[in-house]
Amino acid sequence: MGQHSSSAKASNESKFFVGLRMNAERRQEPEYDRVVAIYPFNAEEADCFSFLKGDMFYFLSSTDDGWWKVLHPDTRTKGFVPCSYFVMDDSSPEGGEAWYPYVTRNGADSRLLAVGLENGTYMLRHSSKPNSYALSVRCEGTLGPQDCEVKHYKIYRDHSGTLGITPTKRFTSIQELLDHYTSQADGLCCKLHSPCPREYNPPVDFGEFEISRSRIHLDKNIGKGSFGSVYRATLNKSVQVAVKVPIRPKYIDDFLKEARIMHQLYHERIVRLLGICTQPESQPVYIITELMGRxxxxxxxxxxxxxxxxxxxxxxxxxxxxxxxxxxxxxxxxxxxxxxxxxxxxxxxxxxxxxxxxxxxxxxxxxxxxxxxxxxxxxxxxxxxxxxxxxxxxxxxxxxxxxxxxxxxxxxxxxxxx
Structure with a gap:
């Protein structure tokens, strides 16, 4: 009995010291920036993470092809996630739903002037000036209620660390600023209403150009092009894509030529080619692109x-x-x-x-x-x-x-x- 009690005590002490050691190791790790998912993603590659909207990771580094290397907060394993699916999790504009990191002033105009948005719709983005951000707001235009325009306001941080659009009205955080202008215009073109909506999952680069047919599910025929039919489809059970399928076998070579060309092109104004499916050869060729819903x-x-x-x-x-x-x-x-x-x-x-x-x-x-x-x-x-x-x-x-x-x-x- 005494020996058993001593053994149990030693075991508990061992667990205690292991816990202390693990906590000490974690305290010695550098401080990582936290990133939070704004879209869900289902990964197929072994070195990538699947995640849901709202999941958090620690940012480690970025790649040249649109992926981030991150640390899982629970398993402490490292892997990759598509950067366009995340925002920073802090008190800066990068941590909010309204943050659009890759949108320019002209891009903000285009998004906010979209049909169906209400006046007061807004977004936060980088400013052309260092150490500052920009708030872009949709409002009524000079021609009356049927007209609309976008106003842009620079948000800058002063030497004391406070944020603001004007020198006299300062805030301790970006959320405090947004809350204030949501309750009253106070010099803006109108009161803020809601962030510019994110209505789709951004296109993602996948690890391999050739994509397994088992990862693609055709949902609905949405049209015909000069070479073949176009389907709305689901890739990896989570990503909505468009799939182009040839009508006549003699056009397969033309499809492959188009795919090889498009795969070399990467620009926000070019429809993105995500991959191609050519196997087995007895089945139709699939060209998988980002889905353009309208x-x-x-x-x-x-x-x-x-x-x-x-x-x-x-x-x-x-x-x-x-x-x-x-x-x-x-x-x-x-x-x-x-x-x-x-x-x-x-x-x-x-x-x-x-x-x-x-x-x-x-x-x-x-x-x-x-x-x-x-x-x-x-x-x-x-x-x-x-x-x-x-x-x-x-x-x-x-x-x-x-x-x-x-x-x-x-x-x-x-x-x-x-």
């Missing part, structure tokens, strides 16, 4: 939501498209099929360039074997030599501008097309 721009402009857009919003659509096309040119790529049918609209009313049906790297300029839409095609590209270039893309962009400002009308309506 579909093609020409259909959107002809619908009820598009009809509500005013000229400044239409101009911003063209500006977004020009950003994507400028990026393509910087990468020495030709689109070759630029028109409103090949511009897609997201749930957040952002537009992106898609469907590189004729795209080729510069150098392969003779595309005589390809079909093309005459009404959008430059004369030199429509001639017998069919020479495409970035200049012919500029011509097509001019026709696209006409499509946008006429709310999706077909150009040259009295002329036939191929």
């Amino acid at each position: 579909g093609a721009l020409h259909n959107f402009l002809r619908g009820k939501e598009g009809a509500l857009m005013q000229l400044p919003q239409l101009i911003r659509i063209l500006w977004q498209i020009s950003q994507g096309m400028a990026y393509l040119e910087s990468k020495a790529f030709i689109h070759g099929d630029l028109r409103a049918a090949n511009i897609l609209v997201s749930d957040e009313f952002q537009v992106k360039v898609a469907d590189f049906g004729l795209a080729r790297q510069l150098g392969a300029t003779n595309l005589a074997k390809e079909r093309f839409p005459v009404k959008w095609t430059a004369p030199e590209a429509g001639s017998s030599k069919k020479r495409f270039s970035t200049k012919s893309d500029v011509w097509s962009f001019g026709v696209l501008m006409w499509e946008v400002v006429t709310y999706g009308l077909v150009p040259y309506p009295s002329q036939f097309t191929t």
